[in-house]
Amino acid sequence: MADLTAAELAKQVHDIRKPLNRISMQAELIKLVLENNLPPDKAIAAIDKILQSCQDCSQLLENLLNPSA
Secondary structure, three states: OOOOOHHHHHHHHHHHHHHHHHHHHHHHHHHHHHHOOOOHHHHHHHHHHHHHHHHHHHHHHHHHHOOOO
16 A cells, blocks of 8 residues: 555545445435335335445455555
8 A cells, every 4th residue: 555656545535435425325315214204115225325335435445455456
């Protein structure tokens, strides 16, 4: 990780922010579903997207720590 240039690090940070933003947006959707008594299938779909985004973020962090893997 020490050999990353500033530009490469900025790209990695940008890539990691994408799944974090998806997590935030989906959590807001779940909140709206619960507050407005909307169909639970919307919340379940949002939870699935949150879980996938967490996996994506974990993979990006792993790639950052082990770029040759």
